[in-house]
Amino acid sequence: MRHALHRLAEPAPSALGSHAQILQLVLDNMAEGVCVADLDGRIITANPAAEAVFGPLHGVAFDERFGPSFRLDDQVTPCPPALRPMTRAIRGDSIERQSLFIAGNRSPDASGEDQRRGTWIRLNARPLLESDGRSVGGVLVFRDITHIKSTEDRMAYLAQFDLLTGLPNRFQFRQRLERAMAGARAGGRRLAVLFLDFDRFKEINDTLGHALGDDLLVAIARRLADSLGPAVFLSRLGGDEFTVIVEDASRDESVTAVADSVQRALAAPFPLGDNAYALSASIGGVVFPDDGEAIDDLLRKADMAMYQAKERGRNNVQFYDASMTAVAAERLFMKTMLAQALARGQFFLHYQPLVEAATGRPVGVEALLRWRCDELGLVSPANFIPLTEETGLILSIGRWVLDTACRQARAWQEAGHPPVEIAVNLSPRQLRDPALVDHVRDVLADTGLDPALLVLEITEGLLIEDMTLSRRVLAALKGLGIRLALDDFGTGYSSLSYLNSLPFDILKMDGSFTRSLSDAGGDNAGGQAIARAIIALAGSLDMALVAEGVETAEQRDWLTRNGCGLLQGYLLGRPADAQAVTLTLRTLEREHAAREHEDFVI
Numbered sequence: 245m246r247h248a249l250h251r252l253a254e255p256a257p258s259a260l261g262s263h264a265q266i267l268q269l270v271l272d273n274m275a276e277g278v279c280v281a282d283l284d285g286r287i288i289t290a291n292p293a294a295e296a297v298f299g300p301l302h303g304v305a306f307d308e309r310f311g312p313s314f315r316l317d318d319q320v321t322p323c324p325p326a327l328r329p330m331t332r333a334i335r336g337d338s339i340e341r342q343s344l345f346i347a348g349n350r351s352p353d354a355s356g357e358d359q360r361r362g363t364w365i366r367l368n369a370r371p372l373l374e375s376d377g378r379s380v381g382g383v384l385v386f387r388d389i390t391h392i393k394s395t396e397d398r399m400a401y402l403a404q405f406d407l408l409t410g411l412p413n414r415f416q417f418r419q420r421l422e423r424a425m426a427g428a429r430a431g432g433r434r435l436a437v438l439f440l441d442f443d444r445f446k447e448i449n450d451t452l453g454h455a456l457g458d459d460l461l462v463a464i465a466r467r468l469a470d471s472l473g474p475a476v477f478l479s480r481l482g483g484d485e486f487t488v489i490v491e492d493a494s495r496d497e498s499v500t501a502v503a504d505s506v507q508r509a510l511a512a513p514f515p516l517g518d519n520a521y522a523l524s525a526s527i528g529g530v531v532f533p534d535d536g537e538a539i540d541d542l543l544r545k546a547d548m549a550m551y552q553a554k555e556r557g558r559n560n561v562q563f564y565d566a567s568m569t570a571v572a573a574e575r576l577f578m579k580t581m582l583a584q585a586l587a588r589g590q591f592f593l594h595y596q597p598l599v600e601a602a603t604g605r606p607v608g609v610e611a612l613l614r615w616r617c618d619e620l621g622l623v624s625p626a627n628f629i630p631l632t633e634e635t636g637l638i639l640s641i642g643r644w645v646l647d648t649a650c651r652q653a654r655a656w657q658e659a660g661h662p663p664v665e666i667a668v669n670l671s672p673r674q675l676r677d678p679a680l681v682d683h684v685r686d687v688l689a690d691t692g693l694d695p696a697l698l699v700l701e702i703t704e705g706l707l708i709e710d711m712t713l714s715r716r717v718l719a720a721l722k723g724l725g726i727r728l729a730l731d732d733f734g735t736g737y738s739s740l741s742y743l744n745s746l747p748f749d750i751l752k753m754d755g756s757f758t759r760s761l762s763d764a765g766g767d768n769a770g771g772q773a774i775a776r777a778i779i780a781l782a783g784s785l786d787m788a789l790v791a792e793g794v795e796t797a798e799q800r801d802w803l804t805r806n807g808c809g810l811l812q813g814y815l816l817g818r819p820a821d822a823q824a825v826t827l828t829l830r831t832l833e834r835e836h837a838a839r840e841h842e843d844f845v846i
Contacts, residue, residue: 275363279384283334288381297363297388329369333382336371364393406480408458409465417479417487421539424477424491425532436493438503439528439546441556442510445484448521449840451676456516463514464523471509476502487546493531503527503561519666524559526550535564545738548572555630581617586641591615593648594819597828598790598812601804605836608699608828610812611649612819613641633671642674643683647810650691650698652822661829667699667729675702681720688724695725699750703731715745722747729790734778743785750810751782755793758813762798772802779807 268289277294281287290298340737367386371379408414412420421437428435442464449457464479472478477489487504493499506525513520521628528550534544545564551572553562585591591613598608615623632638646668651664674680686693700721702714718728729750734757757778760771775791784788791803794813803811817828 250368254537260319275387277384277386277388280381281334281384282381283379285331293334293388294386295383297365297386299385307519324801329367329384331382333369333371333384336373336378338368338370351666362390363388364390409462411465411469411486412477412479414479414481417477417481417489418539420477420479421489421542424489425537425539428491428532433491434534435491436490436499436502437508437530437532437542437546438488438499438561439543439550440486440488440506440525440528441528441550441554442484443524443526443554445523447672447676448516448523449484452516460514460516460521460523464510468506471505472502499529499531500561503529507559507561521815526553526558527561528553529561529563531563550693551575563604575631578617578620578628579635581619582615582628582631582635582637585615585617586637586644588618590617591641592645592821593645593652595652595814595825596819596823597817597825597832598667598810599816599832601791601800601808601811603836604839606664606832607810608667609653609667609825609829610667610701611645611652613645629671633673636673638671638673639677643670643687646684647687647691649689650693653697654691654693655822656826656829659826662833663694663697664829665697665699665727666693667701669701669731672703675714675717681724682715684721685724686728688726696727698726699729700726701729701731701752718747734774748787750788750790751778751785752792752812753778753808754788755813758791758793758799758803759795761802762796775808776806783807 271289271291274291274293277291277297279287279290279294279298311462326361365386366389367384369382369384372381374380398487402742404413404416405411424435427433445457445460448460461484464484465478465486468478468486472488475526477491479487479489481487488502490499490502506527510523510525513522528546528548530536530542530546530549532542535545547570549562549564553560556562594612594614595609596612597606598610599606613625613629615628616626617623629638632641649666649668653664657663670680677683684698684700687693702718722728727749728747729752730746731752732754733751734754753775757771757775759766760777779789788810789808790810790812791799791808792812794803794811794815796815799813800811800815817825817832820828
């Protein structure tokens with residue numbers, strides 16, 4: 245039987261050759277694949293682009309390639325899915341822009357698992373019609389879109405998953421939570437959402453750099469996923485904020501168990517670079533529908549509960565209650581007021597004297613930041629100082645404190661008082677500030693204060709977090725000629741090896757140990773033993789020791805008898821403004837002079 249398609253082989257005069265030669269040249273150079281079949285389903289021609297996808301087609305009978313009974317008519321024998329549109333085209337139907345996957349060989353990927361390889365094509369299939377409208381065959385034209393499909397798949401993945409950790413992202417979290425809430429409503433169940441924020445992650449990230457910070461987030465995600473398993477939905481919203489959906493929260497114990505699993509997963513330190521870093525999580529929880537019916541409402545309340553966990557010492561779990569809304573509103577208002585406080589001149593300093601235990605002579609004062617807000621009144625440092633650290637305001641406020649304190653120390657000297665040391669506390673963020681050393685140098689130059697009279701106090705916990713940074717910054721500060729004090733010594737860290745490698749001049753024994761010396765109604769032998777050990781340690785390291793929190797004569801006398809050199813506390817002088825402290829210093833100086841005179845007369 246002769247078909248109209250055979251006309252393709254008929255010669256036609258042309259400078260480029262016959263008509264068939266010209267068509268074949270065009271087909272061979274097309275980027276698109278082209279297959280042409282007759283009414284019997286035999287391939288008349290297929291260009292190289294088509295054979296690159298399907299394998300050899302041109303000149304190979306389909307009964308040899310796909311079996312003796314193969315025809316494109318898929319009603320007779322199933323044919324490859326990518327070629328089925330041709331059968332419809334032969335019957336007179338057009339198919340436009342259909343995307344299909346052509347499976348190839350399987351090969352192992354890097355993990356050893358089978359990875360399906362193949363090609364995505366986007367095709368058009370059309371009938372070949374005579375002038376009277378009769379179909380004489382079909383043509384399939386297609387393009388390889390594997391790279392496009394790969395990009396689309398990547399974009400779809402990024403829309404659903406966190407690029408760094410591979411966990412579901414914020415978008416997928418909201419979708420999952422919406423479905424879970426709908427299921428809980430229908431089934432009369434409760435579900436819980438846990439909001440995780442990793443304590444001190446920002447400090448580690450800022451100190452070690454974002455590359456190691458990212459490594460830490462990946463390690464956290466892996467541990468949590470392994471610990472929690474598939475029973476709960478874990479996602480990363482961004483930064484160090486992770487969420488967990490517990491879809492079966494009918495029993496409080498089930499939610500608590502998930503929170504416990506999170507904390508156990510974080511218990512072991514995370515190795516990063518040459519060191520290992522301990523991490524914990526502050527967890528805020530909400531329950532649907534008890535705490536809200538809308539996703540944004542639940543997230544807002546979970547965030548409030550998480551901040552409550554941080555304020556209660558971190559590394560704990562807090563569930564939302566109505567009182568947290570008022571607390572959150574107060575925090576927000578306080579942050580707003582803090583941002584304006586320095587410009588409005590609302591900060592001021594109080595000073596607390598430091599005296600020699602044996603003589604009562606005043607040798608220094610500690611500068612303490614205070615804030616009197618026009619709207620809130622006098623705000624406790626315990627409430628506002630953590631917010632200055634959280635918002636970054638501590639850098640500008642800390643510079644003001646240092647400058648003001650040094651100027652006051654210089655003013656006392658110019659007024660005729662014997663030189664006294666001025667102690668200023670440094671926050672964790674200040675110690676990580678690259679401009680810290682230059683700023684201290686500039687303040688000393690501007691105020692003319694003798695560097696030996698400036699003491700910078702650093703808390704113990706801050707040093708443990710990054711010893712490399714601590715050594716570098718403290719050495720640079722010591723190079724200015726100032727003195728360094730280790731504040732709150734003994735509060736929670738058992739390793740003392742770092743003391744040998746850090747250039748401290750002063751240990752400040754935490755006031756909790758001083759109070760234990762005279763605990764009412766109890767055996768204070770344990771407290772005394774600890775205090776003796778700290779006194780002995782300071783002596784062996786050739787450091788001055790300050791006992792904080794001295795409030796009774798009994799405490800003062802015990803510390804003096806046992807060799808503590810310096811005392812600070814309400815018994816010796818309460819924190820007060822510069823004018824009041826000036827009077828306290830004069831009183832202490834007179835009492836010291838009187839005692840010296842009595843000793844001389846005797």
